[in-house]
Amino acid sequence: MQTFRADLEAVNDNRARSRNRWVVGVIIALSLIGVFGYLQAKAYLFDGLPSLPDKSTMWELNLQPNTTLLDRNGEVLGHRGPHLGRPLKLTEMPRHLPDAFLAIEDERFYQHAGIDRKAILRAFFENSKSGKTTQGGSTLTQQLVKNMILTPEKTYRRKFQEAWLAYEMESMLSKPEILELYLNRIELGNRAFGIEAAAQRYFGKSAANINLAEAAMLAALPQAPSRLNPAKNYDAAWTRAKLVLQRMLVNSMITPAEMAAAENNPPIIKTSVEGENLEPAVLGHLFDFIQDQAKGLVGSKDKDLIIWTTLDPKMQLAAHENLNRVIEKNGAKKKVTEGALLSIDNSTGGVRAMVGGRDYSKSKFNRAAQAERQPGSAFKSFVYAAALENGFTPGTVRIDQPTEIAGWAPENYTKRFRGPMTIREALKLSINTIAAQVGAEVGPAKVVDIGKRFGISTNLRSTYSIALGASEVTLLDLTQAYMVFANEGVRKPPYLIESVNNTSGENLYKRREMAPQRVYAVPYARQMTAMLRDVIDSGTGHGARLGKCQAGGKTGTSQDYRDAWFIAFSSEMTTGVWMGNDDNSKMVNVTGGLLPVDIWKSYMLAAHKDQKCSPLSAPNPNDGDEDTMRYVQFYESLSEKLVQERNLASGITGGGGRSAGRR
Secondary structure, three states, X not given: OHHHHHHHHHHHHHHHHHHHHHHHHHHXXXXXXXXXXXXXXXXXXXXXXXXXXOHHHHOOOOOOOOEEEEOOOOOEEEEEOOEEOOOOOHHHOOOHHHHHHHHHHOOOOOOOOOOOHHHHHHHHHHHHHHOOOOOOOOOHHHHHHHHHOOOOOOOHHHHHHHHHHHHHHHHHOOHHHHHHHHHHHOEOOOOXXXXXXXXXXXXXOOHHHOOHHHHHHHHHOOOOOOOOOOOOOHHHHHHHHHHHHHHHHHOOOOOHHHHHHHHXXXXXXXXXXXXXXXXXXXXXXXXXXXXXXXXXXXOOOOOOEEEEEOOOHHHHHHHHHHHHHHHHHHHHHHOOOEEEEEEEEOOOOEEEEEEOOOOOOOOOOOOOOOOOEOOHHHHHHHHHHHHHHOOOOOOOEEEXXXXXXXXXXXXXXXXXXOEEEEHHHHHHOOXXXXXXXXXXXXXXXXXXXXXXXXXXXXXXXXXXXXHHOOOOEOHHHHHHHHHHHHOOOEEOOOEOEEEEEEOOOOEEEEOOOOOOEEOOOHHHHHHHHHHHHHHHHHOOOHHHOEOOEOOEEEEEEOHHHOEEEEEEEOOOEEEEEEEEOOOOOOOOOOOOOOHHHHHHHHHHHHHOOOOOOOOXXXXXXXXXXXXXXXXXXXXXXXXXXXXXXXXXXXXOOOHHHOOOOOO
């Protein structure tokens, strides 16, 4: 019996030990599972968790660069990127502005440490009761972290990281610093970030000057910036703004009388909030050009820029509209698809308009500044400018006849020859043979030198064919070079930027006035201006006449009608027009004296509207001593007789054959 009991006790002990081992095993397993789960959860929740940056960096986080262009009068011309205003201190804001945001977004802001547990529980019960999300429990600090540092994904991990970083931010920054950062960075619709930008966009005033009703409307926007945008959905924005006022009253931030006064005086939204800038199709090429120049002036350190330009919005719009109108009307039958226009103020060199193509949204290539094309006869002006420096006069006579120069045989546009004529007449009628002869006599090197002195930066080849524009130029270079004639031999390099600031108001660049650079003698410049005036008065550019407003310029057409140019000036401005195709294909008989002249004239008439035109500095090209006058008059009369005889023999009657066509 005793042995039986001992055996039974042994069995029970074994069972107990076995059970204990099992329990211990289960505990160990559960512990291991717990530890593993904890490590996995920790790894999941903290995966990709960013570190908080320093205070200064927080102001720049997660914002795209932005650039604002101002026109010559300081009005907004165009904008790219988010709208950012000058950061405001809390001390610069009216008290009701931060109070409005706190009342609707985080009324316990000064009581929590970044996470409001009471607000989270309240939101949980309210949302459970309604069966949908009607309240949120995020604090201002959490919203700031979410918008500045984290991604917009809606996961438990992102919510955990948001709360964790909010707690860290509260230990790094003071409450006023957090509130200040929030108010200056929160998205408030219409691409406006921060209260200053939003106040300027919606109310046309600084946030430092907004009233209670306006403050309530701004505070209404963070919930749904796009849907509540007051420029598009005023009623919805104002309905929520009244809720903001109610919450301010409940929190004793305003009195019943102040609330009633605000509700009885709803905010007035500034007109044209959406469409105050020129369309990208009109401004795009120019915006790219200015932005690149500004970066070169101030460096890449400052990403957010406000650029004061020389541009005139009315002239820019007129340039774009007239270019497109002419091409739309004639493009199909003339096989021309593109064009460019550049207009410069003669007195300053400030660019008033630049159109780099028909539509920026279809092609970003800037044909005014980037395209290098052959200028054709538009380059002859520099041939004759070099000739005047080398002993020629406007009355110097050369013979229009078959010409061969070192194996090169230039031909006239009309395929005819007119005999002796002055170089004044040769330029007016765009006679190729005489331009080639004069260029050869002067020497290609001197023609290249004139072009370079006048501002042409492209590679001008010192060959005989340069006399007829065989070397490529840009519209920008060619237009500024013609401006030298209008300015009596003084070169004023064109510019677009007056000054550059950052969005904090710090000046980064201010243009300094440059002393004018004389590159051509006054008497020669005046003679050239007179000759170029003849081109418009009675020559190949006669379609560009501006009535009482004097103008001088030159037409140009490259070989096979691949490029057509008209560069001309009044006393006030110099404007150049180019037309052609990007693939360098031929147009159908489009010369510089046709479509480019039409665009130039319609634009210049609009640009000179209500503006008094001064006469050009252009004396009679025949002025000189008596011997020279007799010499010139003899050859001019001889030229007239020879032309009349040649035309009579060819069966041409009427007008003496004075026009060589619109070249």
